[in-house]
Amino acid sequence: MQNKCIINNKEYNFNDGETILEVAQRNNIYIPTLCYLKKTGTPTGKCNICMVELRPSGELVHACLTKVEAGMNIITESDKCVAHRREVLEKLLALGYHDCPTCPIPGDCELQDLVWKYGAKGIDLTKKEKDYVVKYITPFIRWDSSKCVRCGRCIQACFDVQVNNAIRVYEVNGEAKKADRDDKVTSLFDSREYVERLKAEFTEPILPAPDENFCVSCGECVQACPVGALSSSYEWLGPKKWQMKKVQTTCSYCGVGCQLDLYVKDNRIFLVTGANEAPNYGSLCVKGRFGFRFISSDERLKKPLIKKNGQFTEASWDDALDFISKKLTEIKDQFGPDSIGVFTSARITNEENYLVQKFARAVIGTNNVDHCARL
Amino acid sequence: MAGLAAAFGSGAMTNNIGDLQNAEVILITGSNTTENHPVISTYIKRAVKFRGTKLIVVDPRGIKMTKFATKWLRQNLGTDIAWINGMMHVIIKEGLWDKKFVETRTEGFEELKKIVEKYTPEYVEKITGISRQDLIEAARMYAKAKSAAIVYTMGITQHITGTDNVKSLANLALLCGNLGIEGGGVNPLRGQNNVQGACDMGGLPNVYSGYQVVTNPDIRSKMAKAWGVANLPDKVGLKVTEMIPKALEKSIRALYIIGENPVLSDADIGHVRKAIESLDFLVVQDIFLTETAELADVVLPAAAFAEKEGTFTNTERRVSRVRKAIDPPGEAKADGDIIMELSYRMGYEMKYSSIEELYEEIRQVTPSYKGITYKELEKEGKFWPCPEVGHPGTPILHTEKFPIGKGKFHAIEFLPPAEQVDDQYPMWLTTGRILYQYHTGTMTRKVDGINKLAPECFIEMSPEDAEELGLKDGDLAEVESRRGKVKARVKVSDVARKGTIFMPFHFKEAPANLLTNPVFDPIAGIPEYKVCAVKVAKVA
Numbered sequence: 001m002q003n004k005c006i007i008n009n010k011e012y013n014f015n016d017g018e019t020i021l022e023v024a025q026r027n028n029i030y031i032p033t034l035c036y037l038k039k040t041g042t043p044t045g046k047c048n049i050c051m052v053e054l055r056p057s058g059e060l061v062h063a064c065l066t067k068v069e070a071g072m073n074i075i076t077e078s079d080k081c082v083a084h085r086r087e088v089l090e091k092l093l094a095l096g097y098h099d100c101p102t103c104p105i106p107g108d109c110e111l112q113d114l115v116w117k118y119g120a121k122g123i124d125l126t127k128k129e130k131d132y133v134v135k136y137i138t139p140f141i142r143w144d145s146s147k148c149v150r151c152g153r154c155i156q157a158c159f160d161v162q163v164n165n166a167i168r169v170y171e172v173n174g175e176a177k178k179a180d181r182d183d184k185v186t187s188l189f190d191s192r193e194y195v196e197r198l199k200a201e202f203t204e205p206i207l208p209a210p211d212e213n214f215c216v217s218c219g220e221c222v223q224a225c226p227v228g229a230l231s232s233s234y235e236w237l238g239p240k241k242w243q244m245k246k247v248q249t250t251c252s253y254c255g256v257g258c259q260l261d262l263y264v265k266d267n268r269i270f271l272v273t274g275a276n277e278a279p280n281y282g283s284l285c286v287k288g289r290f291g292f293r294f295i296s297s298d299e300r301l302k303k304p305l306i307k308k309n310g311q312f313t314e315a316s317w318d319d320a321l322d323f324i325s326k327k328l329t330e331i332k333d334q335f336g337p338d339s340i341g342v343f344t345s346a347r348i349t350n351e352e353n354y355l356v357q358k359f360a361r362a363v364i365g366t367n368n369v370d371h372c373a374r375l
Numbered sequence: 376m377a378g379l380a381a382a383f384g385s386g387a388m389t390n391n392i393g394d395l396q397n398a399e400v401i402l403i404t405g406s407n408t409t410e411n412h413p414v415i416s417t418y419i420k421r422a423v424k425f426r427g428t429k430l431i432v433v434d435p436r437g438i439k440m441t442k443f444a445t446k447w448l449r450q451n452l453g454t455d456i457a458w459i460n461g462m463m464h465v466i467i468k469e470g471l472w473d474k475k476f477v478e479t480r481t482e483g484f485e486e487l488k489k490i491v492e493k494y495t496p497e498y499v500e501k502i503t504g505i506s507r508q509d510l511i512e513a514a515r516m517y518a519k520a521k522s523a524a525i526v527y528t529m530g531i532t533q534h535i536t537g538t539d540n541v542k543s544l545a546n547l548a549l550l551c552g553n554l555g556i557e558g559g560g561v562n563p564l565r566g567q568n569n570v571q572g573a574c575d576m577g578g579l580p581n582v583y584s585g586y587q588v589v590t591n592p593d594i595r596s597k598m599a600k601a602w603g604v605a606n607l608p609d610k611v612g613l614k615v616t617e618m619i620p621k622a623l624e625k626s627i628r629a630l631y632i633i634g635e636n637p638v639l640s641d642a643d644i645g646h647v648r649k650a651i652e653s654l655d656f657l658v659v660q661d662i663f664l665t666e667t668a669e670l671a672d673v674v675l676p677a678a679a680f681a682e683k684e685g686t687f688t689n690t691e692r693r694v695s696r697v698r699k700a701i702d703p704p705g706e707a708k709a710d711g712d713i714i715m716e717l718s719y720r721m722g723y724e725m726k727y728s729s730i731e732e733l734y735e736e737i738r739q740v741t742p743s744y745k746g747i748t749y750k751e752l753e754k755e756g757k758f759w760p761c762p763e764v765g766h767p768g769t770p771i772l773h774t775e776k777f778p779i780g781k782g783k784f785h786a787i788e789f790l791p792p793a794e795q796v797d798d799q800y801p802m803w804l805t806t807g808r809i810l811y812q813y814h815t816g817t818m819t820r821k822v823d824g825i826n827k828l829a830p831e832c833f834i835e836m837s838p839e840d841a842e843e844l845g846l847k848d849g850d851l852a853e854v855e856s857r858r859g860k861v862k863a864r865v866k867v868s869d870v871a872r873k874g875t876i877f878m879p880f881h882f883k884e885a886p887a888n889l890l891t892n893p894v895f896d897p898i899a900g901i902p903e904y905k906v907c908a909v910k911v912a913k914v915a
Contacts, residue, residue, distance in 0.1 A: 139824030163420035163443075216810060217828065218413065233824065247700035250687045252680035253813055255565025256392070256414045257689025257756070262681055262700040269681060269700060277755060279392045279691065285413035286825070287813055292681070294821035295701075299663055301676035302705025312674065317706065317716070320673055324631075325720040327656045327672070331629045337608065341618040341627050344578040345634030345710070346567035348677075349685030349697055351733045352711035353569070353576035354584055355725060356633060359714050360612075362602045363723045367589050367612030368627070371578045372567070372635045 005072040019043065020052060020063040020074055031063045031076050032085065032114055034226050035151040035195075039282065040160045044195045047151050048088050049114065053078040060084055082118055089120035097130055097146035098122065103228035104142060104235040107242050110226035111149055137210045138217045140233050140290040148207045148229040152195040154221035155208050159191035161283060166214035167221065169207070217286040223273055232290070238270040239263075248275050251288040252347065256280065258288050268296055328364065337365035344371045377899045378532075378541025379561060382549070382785065384778030386586075387571060390524060390560030391691040391758065391770040396422045397558030399520035402513075404433040404455070404544070405530020405905075408440050410810040412528070412564045412690075416440065419526070429520070431513050433458060433505075434530065435805065436835075436877060437870045446513045452803045452875060453534055453792035453906040454503040459543040460789065461499030462514040463550055464491045471518035473552030480776070481549050483784035490786035502789060518551050522558030528566060529807070533904040535793045537896035542785040549782045555774040565690035567814070568680075572688035575743070575759070580612030585741035601740050604723075614900040616641070622650040629656040633710055634677065638666040639815040639883055642902035643858050643893035660713060663817050666883060677710050678703035684730045685711070686752060688759070691770070694747050695756035792906040793894040796874075800856060800908035802840070803875040804890060807905075812881035820881070832863040832885035834911065835877040841867045844911055851914040854878065856907050859889035862914060876911060880904075 004011055007020075007029055014023045021043070024031045035047035043064035050063040055073040060080065075081065092111065100106055115122070132146035158167045209230070210221060222230045235241075244263040251258040259275035272292050274282035304320035305312040315323075331339055342364070344356040353371075360369035380386040395401060395418045408416040422428035423443045432444040433455075441447040450458050466472050467488055477484050496507030517523050525548055531540045545561055553559035565571050577584040587594045589611060599607050613621060619637065621627040623646075630651070641647045651657060651670050659671040668674045680687075682703040688694045703709070711733070715725045727733040734749045746761035747768070758768035773782070796803060811829035813819045820826060834852055836844075846852055848867040853860055854876070863878065863885040871877055878887040892907040 139827045160424075161421070162417050163424055216409075216413075217824075245700075247681075247698050248696075249681060249698045249700065250568070250689070250695045252568045252687075253818075254412055255567060255570055255690035256412055257568065257687060257691075257693060257695055258414055259695065264700045267701045279689065279693065280414045283414050283417055286811060286828075287819060288414075291813070291819050291822050291825055293823070294662075294818040295679050295681055296704075297663075297821040299821060300679075300704045300707065301662060301664060301668075301674065302707055303676060304706070305664075305671075305674040307672050315673075317708075320675060321713075321717050321720050324658055324673055324717060328629060328631075329721060331656060335628050338610075338612075339626065339628040341613060341621075341630045343615060343618075343630065343632040343635050343637075344573055346570040346573045346578075347634040347680075348569065348573075348710045349680075349683065350569065350572040350576050350688060350694070351685045351730055351737065352709070352714070353573045353578045354737050355711050355714045355718075355733070357577040357583070358602060358725070359718050361583075361589075361598075361607050362604045363718050363721050365608055367580050367608050367610060368618060369578060369612060370580050370615045370618070371570075371573045372615060372637075372640060 002070055004070065005068050005074065007074045008076055014068040018068050020061070020066050020068055021050060023068055024063065024076065029076060032117070033064065034110060034114070034149060035153060036064045037153045037156045037224055040156050042156070042160065044152055044156070044192070046195060047149070049085055051081060051084050052076050053080050085114070086118045086120045089115055089118055092149045093120060094123045095150070096148060097125060097128060097132055099125055099146070103147060104144070104231040105228045105240065107240055109228060136233060137212050137215055140217045140286065141210060141215065141219065141222060142231050142233050142236055143209045144229055144231070145207050145209070147227045149227055150207065151226060152208065153224040153226065154210075154230055155191050155195055157220040157224035158210065162218050162220045164214065164216055164218065166210050166216065167208050168211040217290060218284065219286070219289040220283055223282055232271060234271050234290070239265045241271065244270060248277070251284070253287045253291065258284055260284070260288060262292075332364060338368060340364050340366055341368040344369055346371050378538040379545055379563065381538075382542055382545035382783050383554070383773055385772055386574070387772070388560070388562040388564070388691050389554060389772045390557075390562055391693070392418060394557055394560070394771065395419055395524055395526070396426060398422065398428055398522050398524040399558060400429045400431065400517055400523035401526060402431045402433070402517055402523060403440055403526045405532075406526055406528040406564060407434075407436070407438045407530075407807060408526065408564070409438070411566065411808050413810065415564060419443070429516055431516060435872050435875055437872070446509065446516060448505045448509050448513055449872060450503040450505050452805055453536075454789065455531060455534070455540045456536060456543050456787055457494065457499050457502040457789040458505055458510065459540075459547055460491045460494035460787070461496060461503070461505075461510050462517065463487070463547055464494040464499075465496065465511050465514035466518045466550060467491065469515070471515065472550045476552030477550065481782040481784055483786065486786040487546060487550075487784040490788065517547070522556055523551065523553050524559055525553070525561045526564060527562070528564045530905055532563070532896070532899065532901050534906065535894050535896055535903045536790050537901045538898040539785075539787045539790070543787055545782075546784050546787070549784060554782065555771065557771065560771070563690075566808075568689075569687040571690055571692060572686070575688055575741075576737070580614055583740070584737060585743045598740065601736070616895055616900040616902060619647055619650045622654050625653070628654065630654055631658045631660070632667060633660045634662075636665040636667045636815040636817060638670065639886055639888065640880070641893075642888055642891040642904060644886055644888045645859055646893060660710060661817075662707070663821075665815070665817055675713055676703075676705065676707035677713065678707050682707075683709040683711075686734065689756075692758045693756040694744070694752060694759060696752045793903055794857075794892050794906065794908045796908045800910050802909050802911055804854065804856065804907050804909040805875060805877050805905050806880050806887045806891060807877065808881065809879045812879065814881065816881040816883065832861075832879060832882035832887070833866040834863050835866045835868050835871045836911070837871040837873045838867055838869065839873045840871070840876070841865060844913065846913055852911050853914050854890060854909050854911050856890040856892070856909045858892070861885045861887060861889050876909070
């Protein structure tokens with residue numbers, strides 16, 4: 001039985017040091033999580049949703065924290081687990097003000113999915129005092145404190161993935177706690193300090209949120225947030241993710257080549273998230289995540305333009321290309337091919353760059369082809 | 376790129392991005408990584424935080440990375456060769472260099488040793504302002520690490536000695552055997568999404584795709600055959616920065632400019648504008664009516680990245696797919712389609728039924744891409760060089776040998792920047808990008824939220840300088856160089872060092888490149904954006 005365990009009555013191998021959650025995920029066995037941010041791989045054991053039952057003792061343990069031992073017999077969806085999860089979820093619902101129709105991400109919420117799965121009951125919102133903050137931390141990041149489940153994923157995302165250290169703990173009325181406002185933004189202090197605070201004060205009205213003085217709008221916290229507490233400002237009024245087509249592509253800003261998921265509807269991009277692929281594994285910067293609206297700008301060029309008497313007039317493709325062909329041929333005939341230069345571009349695709357240099361060399365007949373690499 | 380090519384035989388990043396996490400020491404110089412390559416900076420910050428990686432930052436500005444640094448050396452502008460030679464002086468003197476690596480894999484060590492002999496920590500301190508103790512400690516830290524990676528960008532290359540600066544960094548890495556190993560390498564981070572790809576595809580005046588030189592008759596005839604033409608030009612062409620002055624002399628008569636805005640991005644743009652206006656014929660193909668497009672005779676509407684299929688190659692040589700998500704607006708077309716149609720009209724048919732078919736031609740004529748098939752890119756990106764199908768790709772270069780055989784040391788003397796401060800222009804100006812905006816702002820300045828976060832140009836200035844000049848945060852000031860004047864608001868910040876101001880170049884209302892000095896690195900043709908002399912005065 002060395003390095004073998006049983007999950008849901010089936011035998012699995014495990015590696016030394018692996019947690020129950022890791023073995024389960026590796027074998028596509030579902031265990032619900034909320035506070036666990038897979039990307040950091042450092043579980044906090046905060047939300048208690050991942051509790052599984054050990055047989056024969058009947059003990060409930062954290063799947064995210066508990067290391068698998070030889071012969072361990074684990075049940076992931078026993079009645080006891082399910083009852084426990086329902087209780088956890090009901091507490092979470094009571095803690096916030098989960099008015100789902102007013103959420104920016106309805107239908108794309110991990111809490112909502114779990115509530116449906118485990119049949120948890122909500123509270124009567126009409127009887128609850130509504131004392132929450134909705135504000136834009138930056139023009140791109142919307143914070144709605146009524147939705148926060150205090151899972152602490154945003155803290156890990158900000159401190160341990162992006163290492164921007166820009167999350168602070170707030171009281172519910174939105175005032176930052178004084179002690180948390182000192183200038184620690186670039187020091188390497190431990191995210192666990194904050195996560196522990198949330199845990200200790202689980203029932204207290206304190207919440208994490210990015211501090212506008214330090215936040216750089218990378219949106220890592222938005223992507224990590226399981227609920228609608230931290231969302232992209234584009235999600236608020238735009239179509240919902242599940243109503244859109246998703247297309248993976250490569251970012252067009254700097255040279256890192258981050259993989260993006262573009263969300264598209266009616267020939268328009270409404271949202272961008274980081275694709276979970278190399279080299280960025282979901283991370284992005286402010287430009288990649290939020291800087292895509294230029295694509296649908298009204299100022300985009302839509303027709304060829306030919307200048308006549310100092311003024312641009314719209315032209316057909318045939319007229320524009322014939323005119324260029326004629327002028328380039330004239331100049332080539334009169335002054336030679338080396339009197340023409342072509343600037344190809346670090347913004348266009350490999351295939352297009354290949355064609356442009358082929359055009360310069362094989363069609364015009366010059367090696368005067370270069371691009372803005374040096375600038 | 377020319378610098379690394381001379382030292383190793385290849386100009387690209389030697390190691391991949393993820394490999395930065397394996398470095399014991401990372402030396403960053405001339406890269407404001409958190410602002411210009413934010414996602415790469417996360418790898419470095421995580422390495423420091425979780426893996427105990429020691430970070431050395433050499434930068435005149437107190438950029439965010441310095442807060443993560445074990446050691447921050449703050450050099451005077453344009454003195455990079457001096458501190459790099461100084462580090463090598465210390466490393467050789469203390470016997471910390473990798474003797475086996477130097478002996479078996481490099482050549483030119485004796486000449487290097489001779490040159491760096493005079494770069495004692497005392498001498499270097501005089502030139503660079505870096506204290507001798509800091510230099511010695513940084514040198515030891517770099518040399519003693521089992522693996523140490525160097526990361527740099529335009530702060531190294533945008534100098535008249537840019538190529539020599541790069542060669543100097545290559546010297547340092549060769550000296551300590553930090554090549555061909557995990558966590559090592561010399562890594563230039565590319566600033567534009569497909570600079571690497573544009574170079575790989577032969578968007579350069581001296582090479583076809585895969586860096587096959589145009590002056591080699593065998594390669595020329597291979598390409599001519601592949602393209603079905605009788606012959607191809609055998610003379611190395613002109614660089615961007617050479618074509619512009621040649622336009623003024625009338626030896627360049629027509630320019631066809633794609634996706635570039637030299638009227639805002641080049642040094643001394645007053646001069647650039649004049650040159651472009653003196654052309655007989657200008658075509659600009661872009662997604663917006665840029666400042667350069669306004670000067671064109673014909674403007675062609677192009678598709679943006681999300682509107683087409685193909686591939687980009689990122690800074691770590693990873694070829695990744697670009698996928699079409701939406702149709703271009705109006706009658707705009709993909710750049711490649713436009714070129715094909717124009718080519719046809721000029722009597723040469725480029726006919727491809729799909730991007731995949733075109734990619735296949737590239738693969739056949741480009742040895743470094745030969746083993747990367749379009750189909751496998753559907754799943755994930757792959758690193759070149761990849762010489763045959765089934766090859767796994769090459770994340771780390773030079774593991775066994777260099778493309779030129781042995782790594783070459785270059786013995787290099789320090790040369791001061793072309794322009795020096797004097798009584799009339801007493802302050803240094805350095806330029807660069809900021810996190811929120813991108814290049815000439817053609818894209819980012821069309822995004823509302825970005826414009827709220829970074830609405831205008833600024834002059835970043837140390838508190839000491841501000842006080843001396845009677846300037847407060849937010850005051851309007853005028854910066855003047857020998858070439859022009861620009862007004863912007865003052866941003867008083869500890870990031871700036873005394874005597875040196877910084878300005879971003881994104882803003883057409885306050886174009887920093889009216890001020891910059893159009894002197895070029897003689898080999899790479901890169902302008903000295905990072906150093907010029909200016910004076911600053913309050914606008915009454």
